[in-house]
Amino acid sequence: NVDLSIRRTCLVVVNTAETLIVRQKHAFNRAVLKPKVRCHFPKPMEVKRINVHGWDKRISTPEGRRTLMRRILKGRHDLSH
Numbered sequence: 001n002v003d004l005s006i007r008r009t010c011l012v013v014v015n016t017a018e019t020l021i022v023r024q025k026h027a028f029n030r031a032v033l034k035p036k037v038r039c040h041f042p043k044p045m046e047v048k049r050i051n052v053h054g055w056d057k058r059i060s061t062p063e064g065r066r067t068l069m070r071r072i073l074k075g076r077h078d079l080s081h
Helices: 002-026 044-053 055-060 062-074
Strands: none
Touching: 044 055, 055 062
């Protein structure tokens, strides 16, 4: 009876640890959240657009992260440029 409860506890701990690792791995991971990277050519206006509205700019500020989360929750396929 004691062995059974210890096994259950160990399984719960292992499952929780695996869940945390998976969540941590996927939280704002560019490869998971932005699988399709738009191809761009370095034209001046495209460089400006990417510098202003790009993934790196969005993820670097709290307001940008809020924008990304809002688009994720809305179900947008393209999160940023």
